[in-house]
Amino acid sequence: MVDLFGYVRPRKSELLVREWEAYRGVYCAMCRSLGKNYGAAAKLALNYDCTFYAVFLLSALPKPLPRFQTGRCAANPLKKCPFCRASGGEVENAAALTVLLAYHKVLDDLSDSGMWEKLLHLLPYPAVRRACRKAARSYPELAKIVSDAMERQREAERMEDPGIDLCAEPTAGMLARIFESAAAAGNEAGSPRARIFRRFGYCLGRWIYLMDAADDLADDVRTGAFNPFAVRFRIDARSAPQEIERARGYANGTLNQTLSQLGAAANLLEMNELGPIVRNVVFLGLPQMQKELLFKKEKTNARSL
Amino acid sequence: MPDPYRVLGVPPNATDEEVKAAYRKLAKKYHPDNYADSPLADLAGEKMKEVNEAYDQVVKERRNRGTGGRSGPYGSAGTGGSYGYTGGTGGSGFEDVRSLINAGRISDAEQILDGVPPEGRNAEWYFLKGAVLYRRGWLEEAYNDFSAACRMDPSNVEYRAAYAQVTNQRNGMYGGYNPNVPQYGGFGGCDLCTSLCVADLCCNCFGGDMYPWCC
Numbered sequence: 001m002v003d004l005f006g007y008v009r010p011r012k013s014e015l016l017v018r019e020w021e022a023y024r025g026v027y028c029a030m031c032r033s034l035g036k037n038y039g040a041a042a043k044l045a046l047n048y049d050c051t052f053y054a055v056f057l058l059s060a061l062p063k064p065l066p067r068f069q070t071g072r073c074a075a076n077p078l079k080k081c082p083f084c085r086a087s088g089g090e091v092e093n094a095a096a097l098t099v100l101l102a103y104h105k106v107l108d109d110l111s112d113s114g115m116w117e118k119l120l121h122l123l124p125y126p127a128v129r130r131a132c133r134k135a136a137r138s139y140p141e142l143a144k145i146v147s148d149a150m151e152r153q154r155e156a157e158r159m160e161d162p163g164i165d166l167c168a169e170p171t172a173g174m175l176a177r178i179f180e181s182a183a184a185a186g187n188e189a190g191s192p193r194a195r196i197f198r199r200f201g202y203c204l205g206r207w208i209y210l211m212d213a214a215d216d217l218a219d220d221v222r223t224g225a226f227n228p229f230a231v232r233f234r235i236d237a238r239s240a241p242q243e244i245e246r247a248r249g250y251a252n253g254t255l256n257q258t259l260s261q262l263g264a265a266a267n268l269l270e271m272n273e274l275g276p277i278v279r280n281v282v283f284l285g286l287p288q289m290q291k292e293l294l295f296k297k298e299k300t301n302a303r304s305l
Numbered sequence: 306m307p308d309p310y311r312v313l314g315v316p317p318n319a320t321d322e323e324v325k326a327a328y329r330k331l332a333k334k335y336h337p338d339n340y341a342d343s344p345l346a347d348l349a350g351e352k353m354k355e356v357n358e359a360y361d362q363v364v365k366e367r368r369n370r371g372t373g374g375r376s377g378p379y380g381s382a383g384t385g386g387s388y389g390y391t392g393g394t395g396g397s398g399f400e401d402v403r404s405l406i407n408a409g410r411i412s413d414a415e416q417i418l419d420g421v422p423p424e425g426r427n428a429e430w431y432f433l434k435g436a437v438l439y440r441r442g443w444l445e446e447a448y449n450d451f452s453a454a455c456r457m458d459p460s461n462v463e464y465r466a467a468y469a470q471v472t473n474q475r476n477g478m479y480g481g482y483n484p485n486v487p488q489y490g491g492f493g494g495c496d497l498c499t500s501l502c503v504a505d506l507c508c509n510c511f512g513g514d515m516y517p518w519c520c
Contacts, residue, residue, distance in 0.1 A: 165443035256481030
């Protein structure tokens with residue numbers, strides 16, 4: 001199952017300072033929105049992928065950038081940081097997505113784990129479920145898209161010999177629908193904008209799923225968990241380490257192919273001043289992630305930004 | 306007609322070289338090669354047309370003012386994608402599928418292709434099936450189908466172009482990461498920089514930071 005958390009980040013060294021501050025500002029706004037709408041514990045679900053979704057939505061706004069204002073950080077009250085005050089509900093939309101995905105992640109952990117682990121995973125369950133219900137009340141369409149995708153993912157992984165494309169389809173399709181419906185606000189479906197958003201979402205979701213699968217390959221092979229690349233290359237616990245290396249190299253090619261399409265869609269987007277952050281993520285951040293996770297022995301930079 | 310300088314993203318007082326450089330950059334960005342078999346090919350084609358027109362207009366204006374400049378617009382993707390499923394490639398057995406793909410009716414095209422029995426699936430079938438899957442975003446199987454089409458008919462230029470395109474994409478030529486190509490700051494490293502960086506790494510062991518200006 002997909003673990004949608006943390007692959008989609010900018011390459012910090014290539015951002016301008018003001019772009020980095022804007023990114024931080026959106027991150028802080030996400031944290032605030034989670035806390036305000038879903039309780040302090042929901043802040044733990046904050047992640048880079050959903051933050052990118054918020055940045056993307058904000059970057060697509062035609063009007064000038066939303067205001068940034070300084071406030072105290074909840075995690076560290078001594079620190080003051082600027083946060084983004086968007087009025088159009090973009091951040092709230094992304095926060096709802098964060099909570100919905102967190103709920104399905106907990107569900108998934110529950111169904112996948114042994115008895116003792118199950119008890120551990122049960123702890124956050126009631127709080128997460130409450131938050132998820134609230135998000136689903138405010139964003140019924142989003143909730144439907146997410147739960148449909150999770151259902152289809154389970155079906156795909158139960159199949160006899162699913163191809164890589166088929167396994168990636170639920171996550172890719174989920175983001176395609178989410179991005180398309182975000183574009184559709186004010187635009188009719190099938191408009192150029194909605195088509196670009198849809199392709200962008202599809203390729204991004206596909207990239208995230210495949211990146212996660214390639215990253216988890218060695219662990220999944222060891223524990224016998226489902227992995228599309230293990231199925232494709234018939235790798236199991238007895239396979240040589242070179243087999244896994246080879247599968248990773250192949251996965252990198254598949255990821256590159258996906259990024260070529262993501263970049264093509266990104267190039268057609270009309271973006272405001274936040275555009276450089278989106279472009280940084282697509283053209284620098286994601287390739288960087290492939291490099292760090294697939295080709296480096298020690299994963300230092302990928303773990304914290 | 307929008308302001309041509311706005312389209313090119315340069316101020317009206319930019320030099321001819323700056324205009325040309327901006328034009329080249331945009332032409333590369335919207336080049337039909339980047340959108341071959343993409344469902345967004347028509348939108349990229351429109352952008353390309355807009356950029357070409359803006360550049361032509363600027364060049365014309367400047368020529369009339371006597372400041373020189375040369376025109377050289379790149380091709381545009383038009384509405385059908387750069388490989389153009391025109392069927393003019395000699396005895397196509399799938400005219401209907403090609404025209405459906407051209408019209409963007411992907412699922413109809415796929416339905417017809419899937420109805421072809423296994424013994425009727427020739428190189429062209431695999432090529433078109435690949436093109437359909439590619440538009441849907443099933444890049445992995447599209448890659449396999451293009452490769453199958455090339456194996457069955459190695460001399461066909463159309464199939465080879467499609468296969469070369471996806472191979473280049475997999476190698477990171479259109480974004481992504483290639484472990485065999487050094488990257489510095491996303492601008493592509495030159496050999497000199499690479500060797501200097503290696504030298505710098507070695508020197509760092511001895512406490513020196515010799516080439517701080519490089520890369």
